[in-house]
Amino acid sequence: MQIIKDFVNGLWNENPIFRMVIGICSALAVTTAANNGIAMGLALTFVLTCSSILVSLLRNVIPSKVRIPCYIIVVATFTTVVDLFMKAYFPALYEVLGIFIPLIVVNCIVLARAEAFASKVGVARATADALGMGLGYTWAITLISMIRELLGAGTLFGYQVMGDGFTPWISAILPPGAFIVMGILVGLINMINRKTVKDTDCH
């Protein structure tokens, strides 16, 4: 039960992108196409899950004074692994995601979950949490990238969706578009959340 709770938590209540608003550099940078969004999301989920598991396993071994360097090494290791494997087997994706794959190492989500959650609970809960957070991140940036791709190129996952008469809104896949789409989504999610809170409110 707790495990399911931990898992679902990252999907909505504490969605890293829309609710906690952390680790958004990559969410803004690579979301020009839906494919990139998914790929980035899965890469991060992998690193996050592996690190959380390891940190959770090692939580009683690592002295608190050196815990941050230890976490960093752990995270960096998995990041490099993803980096290498992506380079080897998905070179096209790797090229698009570019510098943001290595930058997973400084993604606040990973370190924050390691420090705030995984280092305090057992492996099962840590895994559930990491998966939840990772997938929460993934769906969030996939949504962003879908909106941007649709508006900016008229396609979704590379397939033409809009009709021929469609004039692409180029700004959507430019940097300003990333910020604005993100801002509007965060605002919308706030609105939805407030409404649900109001409904459950006492008065």
Added chain:
Amino acid sequence: MMANSILTSILSMGGLGLVLGGGLALASKKLAVETDPRADAIVEALPGANCGACGYPGCSGLAKSITENKAPVNACPVGGASVAEKIAKIMGVTDIGSTDDKKIARVLCQGGKSEAKVKSEYHGIKTCKAASMVNSGPKSCSFACIGFGDCVKVCPVDAITLEDNGLPVIDEGKCTGCGLCVKECPKMVLALTSNKNEVHVRCRATMKGKDTRAVCNIGCIACKLCEKVCPFDAIHVKNNVAAIDYEKCRNCMLCVEKCPTKSITSAFAARKKAVIVEEKCIGCTICAKNCPVNAITGELKKVHVVNQDLCIGCGICQEKCRKDAIEMVRNGHEKLDECSACAASK
């Protein structure tokens, strides 16, 4: 080749780890910064409203001061006894001072829209402070509540609401006695009093009786009836307005009954009544002798009876009874302010 690269990387990483670990170990030894873990614990224990009622900059500011022994453990007026206790535990202090005497803010004016005369039509910034600075406020009584709800805005726990007649109402359950509203009110119609006190003079007008009557039909007119009726000498008219001596007041509510303008109030329906526990009463007559309103009757060595209609709930009999045979019982519900829907769902 492969073994070679693994070896170099292991060596270099190992070296890095050694240097880092060593460096950190050294650093933590040499440059240890003493952060007081107690401060963090105290912050956890505090309500976290950052209301500033304690006089320190937010909860963490208070926590720091407590650890430095600059503030007492019960310095948080909002948290009350339970928080003080927790903090005391963290600090290892046992004497936490008296905190059961919780204070509650009271509104000392009943001059709402329908009761108090309005002398002018005020326009401008809609806060009490602003209105009070223009011709001393729009109400004829210069002591009256202005009713723009500055207190409502300042309350950190949403315990104050503005009623339809323009007067603030305090939810005593929510009020933490932080006193922010008291400080905010430009007309000083709010005051902190102990939650043990149930009777309040809700008028501060120091004008002569006729002048008060001219501007407000619920103000104290200094008729002194309350003074006369009080069996405990606990209420006096000073400066044309009645004032209760809370040291002496026993919440008997006689003055409330007597007050012709209803400017003295209490939760009259919840007045306490003395009830004699028959099994314990030995008929010593002490209670009957001490009752200020002669509400207890009974023969010597026989169980006494309290005339509920006469009893004023002053509790003297309970104090005097040596056999613990008198209980003070409330008439109505103690509180009715809980949301019925919530109560139902519980």
Added chain:
Amino acid sequence: MLKTFKGGIHPPYNKNLTNFKPIEKAILPKKVIIPMGMHIGAPCEPLVKVGDTVKKGQKIGEAKGFVSVPAHASISGKVTAVEPRPWPGGGLMMSVVIESDGKDELFEGVKPSKSLSDLSPDEIKNLIREAGITGLGGAGFPTQVKLSPPPEKSVDTIIVNAAECEPYITADHRLLLERPDDVVLGLEAIMKATGVKRSFIGIENNKLDAVESIQKVVQGKEGIEVVILATKYPQGGEKQLIKAVTGREVPSGGLPMDVGVIVNNTGTCAAIANVLKTGLPLIERITTVTGSGIREPKNLLIRIGTPLIDIIEQCGGFKGRPGKVLMGGPMMGLAQSQLEAPAIKGTSGLLVLEKADVRLYEPSPCIRCARCVDVCPINLLPTTLAKFAEKNMWVEAESYHAMDCIECGCCSFVCPAHIPLTQHIRIAKSHIIALRKKK
């Protein structure tokens, strides 16, 4: 180039309602209410009790402390009450109510003083204090205190504030026309009391007849110069006047004496002259009763303590439905709601606006047009201060010099969004003062 200051506004002056009307003596009031605190500083202690009979000019309130002046009976009669009463400042003020006996008998102690040349500076100051003279411009600062700067401040200039920049008000204007000798005599007394050899009389150029009138008296008198100023509000603000006349700037938080200047109002000078000539303390003053809501606008010489409603009735009563009654001018005057309140020493005018003439605005959002910044004679950022005030950011407001605001009202006057900027700043000031007291 006329002398003036930076900023300021040109409101409609509407002085022609009364500027041609000679000063008229008001009829003896049936009752006067003398508040014990008609000045800045500690209120007086009443010296009389209910039932006492008092005579005109008799001291009925003793000054408490240095920054304070005594209060005097302005009519003869019987004390009927000593209690808090409504007063123009708002709320209640301890007051002595005197019921007239109709005789208007002079108190025996009231006698003309020695001539000015025979008086020593200290004697002059004492006379001024005992006569209960305060600045008659409105703020009510005890004049004697103003004239006694601490020894480390060297004062070299006296300025008579005859600018009268408040719209509608013509009391000083008439005084300059009708009694210029008194104004100059009072000024000479001030110069003697302070030992200052140089003085200026500053008059706005919309009162050139007053300039002419006073010029005649001043002619040949050494050290007194009439300065013609541009007509602009708030030219009569103490700091603005000093800047215009001397070019000096009173330091922030400081007093005129910090730059060697003492400013006195025209009316104050005349009141001093009156004490010298008759020995009568400050029990009457000239008040301009004007506005669209008054049937017969007048410049009235009234007894201090006359209920406002009596004054209004003497001017033919209200015309139409009254909307606003202001004590003072429209820019800085105080809105009144209880007309039984008395006129006090600072009542330079009584402005009644008809209900139809009172325009009330709902504020809209600030569009940062910076007009308030342009007109602020102190060079403040009123819009920023108002925003701080709205968010209860008192510390920030203080650091943006809220305390230097002179509350002249220029910013509110020009604001196209109708934001009550002056009121916001006033609230900020009161909060800042409270915070300072705490420390």
Added chain:
Amino acid sequence: MAKELFFIIVGSVFVNNFVLSRFLGQCPFLGVSGKTETAVGMGMATTFVLTMTAVAAYFLQNYVLAPFGLEPFLQIVSFILVIASLVQLVEMVVLKISPALYNAFGIFLPLITTNCIVMGAALLIPMNNYNLIKSIALGLGAGIGFTLALALMSGIREDLEFADVPEALRGPAIVFITAGLLSMIFMGFTGLVPLG
């Protein structure tokens, strides 16, 4: 050379601002842009660390990683460790030499480790084959660009304190949209200097 350095700096401050166009350093950009003082403090501290990191990354890359062929798989780990220890070192040094300076921006230092602008700049150096001077220029430019974006945003946000922003948009949402508009404005600089 001087021209190239100028281009690198102008490029990373205006044309391809590290925050508004490269999307680096978003967390602190959102987090500490509320007040101008803190924003500028954070910006300066980051600029300092960035410049130091650029030097360190250059040497690490060219004298340790590349010669021993460790670059492809130890780059990330070694860079992040170097940054982390550098930040720690700077913190200690600043504390030692100037407590005033420490009070001014010392509190921001721990936050910088996870600021991806630092890591990002470090990774860009080997990617672009920059020499030492160019690396420093990049670090400096990135830092100045970061500070500029932060300062502008903080100014706007301080003003927004007084504005009636729709409730749902308060907080990060309005900051994102404002950043989007800023980023849009910064696009006016495109083509100002040749990049790359």
Added chain:
Amino acid sequence: MDEYRLITTSSPHLHSGESISRIMFSVAIALLLPTFAGIYFFGFRALSLVIITSLAAVLTEAIFQKLRNKPITIADGSALVTGMLLALNLPPGLPYWMAVVGAVVAISLGKQIYGGLGANPFNPALIGRVFLMITFTTPMTTWINPIDGMTGATPLSLMKMEGISTDYTKLLLGNSGGSLGETSALLIIIGGLYLIYKGYVDWTIPASYLGSVALFVAILGQDPVFHLLSGGLMLGAFFMATDMVTTPLSKFGKVIFGIGAGVFTVLIRVYGGYPEGVSFSILLMNAFTPLINRFTVPKIYGEVKAR
């Protein structure tokens, strides 16, 4: 006594009678001049564009306020001014739906999300224009020659790309390619002077803006008169850089604003990728405005020098 109740307010009790709507409608009237020029040169399309963007702007404002349950304040004229300004900044041949998108973006993203009038950090009309510029670049840079109705280049891009100058009278009167309302420098100046005369525009900004552009262009060895008269500079300097909401409060701050806008305009015009930099520079200086305000707090009367 009871038949009337006096009104009490805090002083002052007088008001100049000025109001926001009066300011806005004066600006709208001044804007009519360049609008007429646009209609004269570009015909019905120009007229319909102005009407459509203005309508879209006003409607967006009303809908947004309705959704937020706030009082609808379209009567204050600010949305109308935004709509007109936006139209004047568009190429006359722009598809109508794009102009509508621009107006919606201008009012919603540029203004209403910040809480409406007075709170927007950037000039809404320019936000709308720049958004269109980067979103639909090609249509936004397709210009029509006023005389033959053929597509052509603006004087600025002719200058930038091919080094061809356009003669002054053409620029002054407006029969050259360009946005709807930016071609006739003369009418814009007249409209601007009207607003300065009315006191709704502070002369310091146009003066420092135009002055610095002329100066820097001259330093870089190009023709200052050509640069002053061409492109959106005049329109920007008189109508957009002077937008009260988004410019500094103090005089000194306004001068800094003007000079900054001038520097960036010249930088972008001479070195940048876009032929025109007025919109970008004004918006950039808008972003700097809070900081400028912070550091140009006027010295108050009697402020003592640091002791």
Added chain:
Amino acid sequence: MNQYARMIIVLMIISIASGAVLALSYEITNPTIQEQARQKLEQSVLTVIPGATKMEEIQKEDMIVYIGLDDEGNKKGISFEATGSGFNGPIEIMVGYNPIEGNLLAIEILSMSETPGLGAKIKEEAFTSQFKGKSSEEEFAVKEDVQAISGATISSTAVANAIKTSLDKIVKIYPVGGDL
């Protein structure tokens, strides 16, 4: 155990483990990565030299030149990389060239970061195909010799200039009409 010793040891063990894992994964992926890069290069070389099925890499002076060969080993043309500075960053172009006739065979944009929808159109066939058959003597002046993409003159110019610059170098190495 001494806590400091423990700190050092734990950190060291983790570092070493990390090093081992990394080295291992590098060893696993490296050949694939190399292969991928080679394939990609070859792919683009073969695209710009029609008819070629194999490539050969040679270093001539400071330029790396790829020679395209058909199945029989006949040299079909050479190709080289050109780099230009575009609107938003560098543009890398693979250029196919026939030194014998002195004209371009084809070009392919390898990487660029131009504005999507605008400058990015340099990648499209419509733009790249116009270089086919251009003589090395032409000036490649945009709007005259080369049709620019509307609204993206800078990107178009960058490509043209980059090709011209590298081509001029190549012409010195392989004079027109000379041997391959």
